[in-house]
Amino acid sequence: MREVHVLLKNRGKIDPKNAQEYAENGGFEALRKALSMSGAEIIEEVKKSGLRGRGGAGFPTYRKMEFTAGAADPVRYIVCNADEGEPGTNKDRILLSTDPCAIFEGMAIAGLAVGAHVGYIYLRAEYTYIFPVMQAALLHAESLGYLGKNMMGSGYDFEIKFRSGAGAYVCGEETALFESIEGKRGEPRFRPPCPSIHGLFGKPTMLNNVETLANLAPIIKNGAEWYRTLGTEGSPGTKLFTVCGNVVRRGVFEFPMGVNLKDIIYEVCGGIQDGHKLLGVQTGGTSGAIINADQIDMTLDIDSVSASGGRLGCGTILVIDDRNCIVDIVLNNLDFFRGESCGKCTPCREGGQQLYNLVNRIATGHGAIQDLEKIDELAETMRLTALCGLGHSTAVPVQTSIQNFRGAYLKHIDRDYCPVCSEGGGIYR
Ligand SMILES: Cc1cc2nc3c(=O)[nH]c(=O)nc-3n(C[C@H](O)[C@H](O)[C@H](O)COP(=O)(O)O)c2cc1C
Ligand code: SF4
Known part of the structure; x- marks a missing residue:
């Protein structure tokens, strides 16, 4: 079973700090295209693609765009949720550290879609070691005119800022994350109002997971029709899966949505360590369902996992063998x-x-x-x-x-x- 690399295509192939190398590998082409489109056209393409959030809930991304773009307040923000606090989850870390320009490009496209000129990346406290790589990539992209003021001579400014968390899992929840960026104690807010209307600093805000934002450039560049050739009807595209626990080969893998859990464990990850028996699997992170060894012949896409009582969540797969209780x-x-x-x-x-x-x-x-x-x-x-x-x-x-x-x-x-x-x-x- 072969991986399909859409999001991981640059992993290990380019210097993540070098925006020129990113551009030479097809980077910023989507942003150039988006600059020639209206916000409504970008949103329509994202709608046709069927992209759904990769941060846990699987919410349709175009709807967040529509809500934010339609808000009365002209000052809007894009927020990239790079908190990745789910134990055992590493997928966003891989994107942040190996291909930061793909995330910046996605944020800039989202900014064009909703009319935002500022984006924040909220970086997990334990990932501050990645910050110098990301900052170098951003400065390089800005110095080459791809991002920042007057992007590619378009007259459109989009500034990206970094903020660091302090280690609280709850700050991955979007409204707690806003509180944290605002310098307050990281606690979730009561809703309504929803973040698209009253988000960061009380302004309309589109917040998305790192992986969701990284999908925007491939969608705009190659079109929604191409995107829908990957994955399933209800969950198009690829998904990053973090496999941890008692398998032979652990790591972050990219497959089209709809891949089989059993195949991931046995074909991709080499089965259970040291000849032990599989006891169960927890899918979707620490708050995910725990299934037993007889239930692993399961399709992994947002709706199939929900229908079976679990959740795909951020795509983490914890494999548990018979050495555990x-x-x-x-x-x-x-x-x-x-x-x-x-x-x-x-x-x-x-x-x-x-x-x-x-x-x-x-x-x-x-x-x-x-x-x-x-x-x-x-x-x-x-x-x-x-x-x-x-x-x-x-x-x-x-x-x-x-x-x-x-x-x-x-x-x-x-x-x-x-x-x-x-x-x-x-x-x-
Ligand atoms: C306690 C808690 C922690 C969360 N942690 C994260 C996180 O680390 N990263 C993330 O993207 N979403 C996290 N979420 C989900 C976010 O609130 C939000 O739904 C998500 O970032 C939206 O992005 P998406 O639409 O692209 O999926 C968390 C939610 C809760 C309730
Ligand atoms: S807001 Fe309530 S549910 Fe959410 S973390 Fe705090 S105490 Fe728990």
């Missing part, structure tokens, strides 16, 4: 969420801790069968009443793992022997 892994997930809860709303602040307590009781052999019902009730309350996606999805791994690994929970409740917990193993610790 699912209850222990879920406990670890919950430990992460209770620590990252910003505390603004009660369902998440208190609920996350209570979920942890319940699963911890089970994991340590002190649980009761009624705890499984309590977990379900609490999870539903959090899903319905928490303020942001962190609280909504904290319980997804617990709930799905209880469905798909009920036997493991019952064993812990019955205090049957669990070789992993007894040995204190697990892939996280």
